[in-house]
Amino acid sequence: MYSVASRAFHWMMAGLIGLAFALVWLREDLPKGDLRTGMLSWHMDAGLLVLALVLPRVIARLLGGTPALAHMPPWQRILARAGEGGLYLMMLLQPLMGWLAVNLSGRPVSLLGFGLPALSGPDPALRSLVAELHEVGGWAILVLVGLHVAAALYHHVLCRDDVLASMLWQGLRRPDA
Ligand code: HEM
Numbered sequence: 171m172y173s174v175a176s177r178a179f180h181w182m183m184a185g186l187i188g189l190a191f192a193l194v195w196l197r198e199d200l201p202k203g204d205l206r207t208g209m210l211s212w213h214m215d216a217g218l219l220v221l222a223l224v225l226p227r228v229i230a231r232l233l234g235g236t237p238a239l240a241h242m243p244p245w246q247r248i249l250a251r252a253g254e255g256g257l258y259l260m261m262l263l264q265p266l267m268g269w270l271a272v273n274l275s276g277r278p279v280s281l282l283g284f285g286l287p288a289l290s291g292p293d294p295a296l297r298s299l300v301a302e303l304h305e306v307g308g309w310a311i312l313v314l315v316g317l318h319v320a321a322a323l324y325h326h327v328l329c330r331d332d333v334l335a336s337m338l339w340q341g342l343r344r345p346d347a
Pocket residue numbers: 187190191194210213214215216217218220261264265266267268269270271272279304305308309311
């Protein structure tokens with residue numbers, strides 16, 4: 171079972187990431203105006219909160235431990251941990267790319283109204299590269315999360331083990347697993 175703190179971080183951050191995607195996708199179809207601008211700044215807030223929560227989450231994981239996954243074949247254990255590593259990497263890189271892209275276009279970044287330091291001065295050429303990396307990063311997250319959710323469902327429905335329960339709640343655990 172993951173600790174309460176690890177589970178809280180997991181679902182809070184999954185929600186923030188979902189929100190970041192929803193906001194940036196929904197605003198595409200809106201006409202220019204306050205709502206469209208506001209949705210981009212909420213996108214940045216959600217993404218920056220993800221970045222801010224990575225370190226406390228890693229600490230919670232180190233202190234609270236991880237389930238042993240002892241019942242799984244080694245290839246599944248390696249894939250599960252590699253997938254988690256990829257997700258952590260993207261939770262760091264994706265918001266940093268977004269932050270950098272905004273600074274490279276000469277604009278400041280703030281989190282919930284508090285100004286953050288600039289990672290760079292303006293540089294339009296580098297900005298388009300970093301913005302492209304941010305777009306590719308979005309796709310990479312979707313692929314990783316897709317595989318991650320498919321693996322969670324595979325374990326719950328087909329293997330009938332406690333992998334999904336370990337991220338939800340004790341009551342879902344199967345007594346015979
Ligand atoms: C979990 C974190 C984040 C995720 C998953 C994410 C994801 C995305 C996605 C999918 C797009 C659309 C890409 C496209 O199709 O062009 C996007 C655009 C963008 N993101 Fe993020 N992002 C995150 C964090 C941030 C942060 C922290 C910032 C800035 C502080 C930021 C700034 C932007 C900007 C300026 C755009 C371009 C919007 C536009 O031109 O319409 N993002 N992001």
